[in-house]
Amino acid sequence: xxPQGIPENGTVAEAGExxxxxxxxxxxxxxxxxxxGPGDDAAIVAAPDSRVVATTDxxxxxxxxxxxxxxxxxxxxxxVAVNLAxxxxxxxxxxxxxxxxxxxxxxxxxxxxxxxxxxxxxAARAGVGVVGGxxxxxxxxxxxxxxxxxxxxxxxxxxxxxxxGDVVAVCGRLGWAAAxxxxxxxxFRSPVNVVNAQRCPEPPYEAGPKxxxxxxxxxxxxxxxxxxxxxxxxxxxxxxxxxxxxxxxIPTRLAEVGSALGSDPLRWVLTGGEDHALAATxxxxxxxxxxxxxxxxxxxxxxxxxxxxxxxxxxxxWEHWR
Amino acid sequence: xxPQGIPENGTVAEAGExxxxxxxxxxxxxxxxxxxGPGDDAAIVAAPDSRVVATTDxxxxxxxxxxxxxxxxxxxxxxVAVNLAxxxxxxxxxxxxxxxxxxxxxxxxxxxxxxxxxxxxxAARAGVGVVGGxxxxxxxxxxxxxxxxxxxxxxxxxxxxxxxGDVVAVCGRLGWAAAxxxxxxxxFRSPVNVVNAQRCPEPPYEAGPKxxxxxxxxxxxxxxxxxxxxxxxxxxxxxxxxxxxxxxxIPTRLAEVGSALGSDPLRWVLTGGEDHALAATxxxxxxxxxxxxxxxxxxxxxxxxxxxxxxxxxxxxWEHWR
Numbered sequence: 086x087x088p089q090g091i092p093e094n095g096t097v098a099e100a101g102e103x104x105x106x107x108x109x110x111x112x113x114x115x116x117x118x119x120x121x122g123p124g125d126d127a128a129i130v131a132a133p134d135s136r137v138v139a140t141t142d143x144x145x146x147x148x149x150x151x152x153x154x155x156x157x158x159x160x161x162x163x164x165v166a167v168n169l170a171x172x173x174x175x176x177x178x179x180x181x182x183x184x185x186x187x188x189x190x191x192x193x194x195x196x197x198x199x200x201x202x203x204x205x206x207x208a209a210r211a212g213v214g215v216v217g218g219x220x221x222x223x224x225x226x227x228x229x230x231x232x233x234x235x236x237x238x239x240x241x242x243x244x245x246x247x248x249x250g251d252v253v254a255v256c257g258r259l260g261w262a263a264a265x266x267x268x269x270x271x272x273f274r275s276p277v278n279v280v281n282a283q284r285c286p287e288p289p290y291e292a293g294p295k296x297x298x299x300x301x302x303x304x305x306x307x308x309x310x311x312x313x314x315x316x317x318x319x320x321x322x323x324x325x326x327x328x329x330x331x332x333x334x335i336p337t338r339l340a341e342v343g344s345a346l347g348s349d350p351l352r353w354v355l356t357g358g359e360d361h362a363l364a365a366t367x368x369x370x371x372x373x374x375x376x377x378x379x380x381x382x383x384x385x386x387x388x389x390x391x392x393x394x395x396x397x398x399x400x401x402x403w404e405h406w407r
Numbered sequence: 408x409x410p411q412g413i414p415e416n417g418t419v420a421e422a423g424e425x426x427x428x429x430x431x432x433x434x435x436x437x438x439x440x441x442x443x444g445p446g447d448d449a450a451i452v453a454a455p456d457s458r459v460v461a462t463t464d465x466x467x468x469x470x471x472x473x474x475x476x477x478x479x480x481x482x483x484x485x486x487v488a489v490n491l492a493x494x495x496x497x498x499x500x501x502x503x504x505x506x507x508x509x510x511x512x513x514x515x516x517x518x519x520x521x522x523x524x525x526x527x528x529x530a531a532r533a534g535v536g537v538v539g540g541x542x543x544x545x546x547x548x549x550x551x552x553x554x555x556x557x558x559x560x561x562x563x564x565x566x567x568x569x570x571x572g573d574v575v576a577v578c579g580r581l582g583w584a585a586a587x588x589x590x591x592x593x594x595f596r597s598p599v600n601v602v603n604a605q606r607c608p609e610p611p612y613e614a615g616p617k618x619x620x621x622x623x624x625x626x627x628x629x630x631x632x633x634x635x636x637x638x639x640x641x642x643x644x645x646x647x648x649x650x651x652x653x654x655x656x657i658p659t660r661l662a663e664v665g666s667a668l669g670s671d672p673l674r675w676v677l678t679g680g681e682d683h684a685l686a687a688t689x690x691x692x693x694x695x696x697x698x699x700x701x702x703x704x705x706x707x708x709x710x711x712x713x714x715x716x717x718x719x720x721x722x723x724x725w726e727h728w729r
Contacts, residue, residue, distance in 0.1 A: 120458055121563060121565065124566075124643070125566050126493040126566070126626075126627060126628050127494055127496070127499070127556070128460070129460055129497070129563055130459050130461060132454035132456075132457050132459040133457055134457075135454055135455055135456075135457055136442055136451050136452065136454055137451070137459045138450070139449055139452060139503070139505055139539060139553070139555060140449035140450065140539055141505040141506070141507050141539060141551070142507070142541050143507040143509050143549075143551060144543075147546075148544050148545065149543070172448075174449070175448055175451070177449070181461070183462070183463040183553055185464070185465040185551040185553075187465050187467055187549055217461060219463050219465045222470050223467040224546055225545055225547060227509055229463070229465060229507040229541075229551035231507075232449075233461060234449070236451070241443060241451055243443065243447050244448070245447075321446070
């Protein structure tokens with residue numbers, strides 16, 4: 086038996102549902118916002134603002150992650166991170182996550198304990214609780230996370246508030262996950278910081294509420310790719326958006342990888358998803374909060390999203406089943 | 408094209424993620440508690456109590472439901488109902504659900520629109536909003552629902568407050584879903600009310616907050632089977648529980664089906680899950696709220712859950728992967 090009381094090298098079927106849940110939840114620290122953690126019919130989380138922000142994302146093995154390219158711990162971190170980024174993108178502070186896990190009966194129990202270890206790590210990094218969940222049998226590993234957050238009295242920053250003349254800015258990494266995917270796809274396992282960016286994003290959680298405090302007029306989490314997600318803002322706000330490539334920094338590391346693989350790093354930055362940076366619009370007179378970089382401006386409706394005033398011919402963005 | 412703008416007889420791949428989401432969410436009514444519905448990075452739900460109750464349940468095709476025994480609409484209703492029952496079992500009023508859906512690319516789009524139609528129906532029945540979700544590709548249909556609720560100033564009713572001398576009571580149907588499973592398993596499609604009980608539970612949502620108001624000391628949603636779930640209360644509260652069979656009514660319909668199939672209907676009532684009745688304990692001096700029936704009493708710790716003072720030899724309860 087392992088220290089956690091589940092058989093070493095055993096499967097989830099051997100560990101049993103209740104044994105696994107015990108191993109995953111026992112002795113874990115919860116933040117003050119967790120009023121009642123796992124173990125009852127439902128959890129109770131503080132919602133001091135009297136509104137709760139809620140989002141859910143599902144990750145499927147073979148679609149959203151590969152355990153031969155990543156590790157259960159990174160996958161667990163990523164599953165939590167992508168949801169917390171959605172909370173931050175509303176201008177809210179994440180408070181908690183709930184975890185739905187479906188997996189085959191012969192899944193090694195260690196895959197599940199490492200996966201959930203990653204979830205606890207990312208949750209702790211953001212100061213949120215893992216407050217509840219469900220574990221069931223399925224043919225394929227499917228992870229469903231719901232994140233909750235608190236607005237702290239702020240007005241939510243939606244996708245629909247951008248106005249012509251606003252500044253477009255981003256905070257966080259862009260293009261790294263796409264570069265990592267290209268590296269892994271060619272069979273390489275380094276550079277490590279590029280590959281790890283694919284395995285798990287590092288969204289700038291605190292930048293969301295800060296941008297809201299500074300007057301952001303719209304905000305989105307960059308999950309589908311910068312141009313695609315700015316497209317969502319443009320559509321919801323009924324505006325155009327122009328990105329100026331001279332303002333878009335290409336990190337040296339991405340330039341190196343691009344040159345080695347014969348790929349255009351700008352394309353990764355403009356169309357690569359999965360980095361979960363935040364993109365927002367601000368009134369032009371506002372000093373951008375620390376960490377935010379201006380990359381373009383909001384234009385009149387009708388032109389959609391342009392790059393240097395023109396349609397980008399390698400526009401991308403991820404849509405499922407396509 | 409159908410009126411909802413997705414191709415008739417098409418697959419989810421042909422409808423596309425964004426087209427499907429539009430078809431599912433467009434023109435839907437939301438309750439007043441939905442402050443911001445689907446379409447942004449996250450939803451915003453009223454939490455007037457300054458605490459939010461949250462639970463998540465995952466349902467997998469072939470494990471939790473079969474589309475040849477049920478229909479997409481019933482499955483959608485069930486997926487929502489089982490989560491709302493967990494909220495009610497805390498003494499809270501459900502306010503909203505978020506929906507994670509994973510399915511193969513060749514799933515008929517109509518399966519998804521009917522499934523989500525069922526979700527909207529059950530949500531409307533309970534007065535809750537469908538506020539957000541995610542749709543992704545997977546090898547198998549997996550439905551993950553998270554429900555949120557509001558305590559309305561009540562103390563939550565957990566599993567751990569039962570005290571020796573308390574009365575044990577239930578509200579809602581017991582044994583019907585198990586009987587329905589037996590009927591379907593033998594290849595029959597009637598009696599309809601028994602079969603439909605398997606397809607979708609009818610949890611008594613309002614009975615949860617009412618029981619809390621009347622002083623319930625512990626409460627649970629009967630999902631695994633009455634004895635198994637009373638066992639969870641007994642363990643969390645460190646008490647014993649005795650069920651008196653003379654107090655457990657066997658509905659005429661279940662007696663008929665039991666006799667036709669050569670099965671003991673009492674076993675369905677005591678060990679069958681999936682009806683999502685509520686079981687609770689109350690101080691002995693309390694008049695039980697309307698709809699609740701006394702079925703036993705809380706005893707001293709040590710004996711676990713007994714039936715007429717003895718261990719029940721066909722004790723059941725559902726554990727995954729076993």
